[in-house]
Amino acid sequence: MTASPETGAAAGPRTGGPRRPRPLRGGAPLPLLVPALIGLAFLVLPLVALLVRAPWTSMPELLTSTEVWQALRLSLICATAATAVSMVIGVPLAWLLARVEFPGRGLVRALVTLPLVLPPVVGGVALLMALGRNGVVGRWLDSWFGLTLPFTTTGVVLAEAFVAMPFLVISVEGTLRAADPRYEEAATTLGASRFTAFRRVTLPLIAPGIAAGAVLAWARALGEFGATITFAGNFPGRTQTMPLAVYLALQSDPEAAVALSLVLLAVSIAVLAGLRDRWMTAS
Numbered sequence: 001m002t003a004s005p006e007t008g009a010a011a012g013p014r015t016g017g018p019r020r021p022r023p024l025r026g027g028a029p030l031p032l033l034v035p036a037l038i039g040l041a042f043l044v045l046p047l048v049a050l051l052v053r054a055p056w057t058s059m060p061e062l063l064t065s066t067e068v069w070q071a072l073r074l075s076l077i078c079a080t081a082a083t084a085v086s087m088v089i090g091v092p093l094a095w096l097l098a099r100v101e102f103p104g105r106g107l108v109r110a111l112v113t114l115p116l117v118l119p120p121v122v123g124g125v126a127l128l129m130a131l132g133r134n135g136v137v138g139r140w141l142d143s144w145f146g147l148t149l150p151f152t153t154t155g156v157v158l159a160e161a162f163v164a165m166p167f168l169v170i171s172v173e174g175t176l177r178a179a180d181p182r183y184e185e186a187a188t189t190l191g192a193s194r195f196t197a198f199r200r201v202t203l204p205l206i207a208p209g210i211a212a213g214a215v216l217a218w219a220r221a222l223g224e225f226g227a228t229i230t231f232a233g234n235f236p237g238r239t240q241t242m243p244l245a246v247y248l249a250l251q252s253d254p255e256a257a258v259a260l261s262l263v264l265l266a267v268s269i270a271v272l273a274g275l276r277d278r279w280m281t282a283s
Contacts, residue, residue: 017261050261052258059223062256067245068245071244071245072240072263075222076222078153078160079160080220082218082221083159083217086165091210094171099176113169118267120227121230123162123229124226127155131150133150153232159227163220163224164217168217169213176209179202187201209234218271219267228241234248245260
C-alpha cells in the first residue's frame with residue numbers, strides 16, 4: 001500500500017480491470033432527485049397498474065382458451081424461427097462487418113442497423129414492395145415457384161427477422177471486435193482453412209455474444225407488431241401473434257388483453273434477467 005500524493009490516503013495496487021465508480025456521499029441533490037423519482041414512477045407505474053388490474057382469478061381460463069393458445073404457440077414458433085434465420089445470415093454478416101475491410105463498409109453497417117430506427121409499419125410496407133405478389137422479388141417468386149409470402153406464417157417469420165436481426169448483428173460484431181484475431185490467424189498458419197479457423201476458434205470465442213444477440217433478437221421478434229400486421233396480416237391461427245392478439249382483444253375482451261400483456265411482460269423480465277450479468281454492473 002502506498003500513500004496518495006494528493007490526499008495522503010492509502011492507495012491499493014493498480015489492477016488491469018475496470019474501476020467501479022464510487023457512489024456520491026451525502027445523497028443526491030434535490031434538483032436531481034425529484035425528476036429522477038418522477039422518471040422512475042413514469043416507467044414503473046404503468047407496469048404496476050398492469051399487475052393491479054390483472055384478472056388473476058380468471059387468468060388460467062384466459063390463457064388456456066383456444067384463441068390465446070393459438071397466438072401464444074404461433075408467437076413462440078415464429079420468434080424462434082426468426083431468430084434461427086437471423087443467426088444463419090446475421091453471424092456471417094457481423095463477421096464481414098467486423099473483420100473485412102471493403103469500400104462502403106460504413107454505409108453497409110448503417111443499412112444493417114436501419115431497422116432499429118425505422119418505424120415497423122414502414123418496414124412492413126418495404127417488405128410488401130420487395131416480397132409481395134407484385135413486389136420487386138415477389139413477382140418472380142410467384143411466377144417461377146408459385147411462392148406467396150405475404151399474409152402467411154412464413155411472412156410472419158420474415159417480418160420478425162427483418163426487425164430483429166440488427167440486434168444480433170450488433171451484438172456479434174461488437175464481440176468479434178473485442179476478440180483477438182491473432183488466434184484465428186495462428187490457426188490458419190497451422191494449416192486450417194479460414195472457415196475451419198472460424199468454426200473451431202472464433203465461434204467458441206464469440207459464443208457469449210451470439211447467445212446475447214440471439215436472446216435480444218428472439219425477444220424483439222416476440223414483441224413485433226407493426227411489420228407483422230402490415231406484411232402478414234392478422235389471421236387467427238395463421239398470422240395472429242401475441243401482440244396482434246393483445247390489440248384485437250383490447251377492443252372486445254380487455255381481460256384477455258391484460259393476460260396476454262402479462263405474458264409478454266414476463267418474457268421481457270426473463271430476457272433482462274438473462275442478460276444482467278453481461279450488461280449490468282453489480283452494486
